[in-house]
Amino acid sequence: MPTAASSAEFKEYNDLLRPDIQSDPYPVYDRIREQEPVWWNAQLDSWLLLRHDDVTTALSAPERLSSDRTSAFLGHLSEAEETTFAEWAAMRRRMMLYNDPPRHTRLRRPVQRGMSVRLSQQMRPKIQRVVDDLVDGVVERGVCDGIQDLGYHLPVILNSELIGIPEADRNKVKLWTTDFVAAINAGGANVATTDLERGQNAILAMREYFTDLAAVKRADPQEDLLSSLVQRDENPLEGDDLVATCIVVLFAGLETALNLVGNGLLALLRNPDQLSLLAARPELMPSAVEELLRYDGPLHLVGRMATEDMSIRDRRIGKGEKVLVMLGAANRDPNAFEEPHRLDITRKDHRHVSFSHGIHYCPGAEISRIMGELSFATILERLPDLRLGDAPLSWQPNLSFRGLQNLPLEFTPGPRKRG
Secondary structure (H helix, E strand, O other), rough: OOOHHHHHHOOOOOOOHHHHHOOOOHHHHHHHHHOOOOOEEEOOOOEOOOOOHHHHHHHHOOEEEEEHHHHHHHOOOOOOHHHHOHHHHHHHHHHHOOOOHHHHHHHHHHHHHHHOOHHHHHHHHHHHHHHHHHHHOOOOOEEHHHHHHHOHHHHHHHHHHOOHHHHHHHHHHHHHHHHHHOHHHHOOOOOOOOHHHHHHHHHHHHHHHHHHHHHHHHOOOOHHHHHHHHOOOOOOOOOHHHHHHHHOOOOOOOHHHHHHHHHHHHHHHHHHHHHHHHHHOOOHHHHHHHHHHHOOOOOOOOEEOOOOOOOOOEEEEOOOOEEEEEEHHHHHOOOOOOOOOOOOOOOOOOOOOHHHHOOHHHOHHHHHHHHHHHHHHHHHOOOOOOEEOOOOOOOOOOOEEEEEEOOEEOOOOOOOOOE
């Protein structure tokens, strides 16, 4: 239990999924960070770290704040529920996100090789083709939904091609991924059993699917990540380790790229001076993507578990207690960024933590950046006079991944690029 009596001061913010907070969490982050940067959230049964330096320190110390946190984050379950969701817990424990070295290193290394900067850059023509095809589908209409028509499909197509998932299977795999993500809401802290049931059913379906697909890749390898994982000369990934790795690559890539495109477009449309500057100076695109990642990033928190008693800013965190590392709050910390609430695509300081930090830094970060660069560039070029439509915005009910469910767009219709 927490020793900080002052944690009660912010009890009105315990439900961070409240619609008014979810639509703009940053004022809440500011208030808590300023007065209690290490904050006990009773509803999440977790400590929250909101300062940039505390966040990077925590993510750099796996020996003190462990990623091997499945038992702690499922500790609210009854004995019967633990038995019911044993398959979920077992598969989660095999995922590199929920492991520390040396096991994390063994699982991560082959994925990192398959997503190297060089190989990611080689995907540029393929990414551009997919973006052009998606824009072709809406360009003559003058209206579209930036999530459902554009952002949703881009990572589904590209991540499926990256892993080696056939086109006919993409939609069902995406639905499984959505169910899995629901079960890791709030970093996995006190997840509802209904969401855990969805997650476990998704895992069982993906285990069968990726086991069968891996057998196909062993017999007939292609130029994709799954083929490289099963064809390694030394220590190929097998069984549930292979399945767990495929699930991680799939859901992390899908959610990150989708939310980058959606959140980034919304930020630009709400800051027309920056939108006009980017349209006039396309050479600023790499810097713009970094700033959009900082300003309203796709991943807002990751979970950890204390492996020992410790004190952070005079708050005592006990061994075995849960810690939520608040990436979104760190990215708006005024102690780390000048005028953090101002979108500035010329900003030089790119120390954001939207792809996490330390040994768990996202191996697909380069691919996500390229998707963002090409998506924003193509949309701004081919959908002139881009503006927000009138439909109200809604956000995914998820604390870990911050993303829109819809993004109404209007623009001047234009011609298709392809026949």
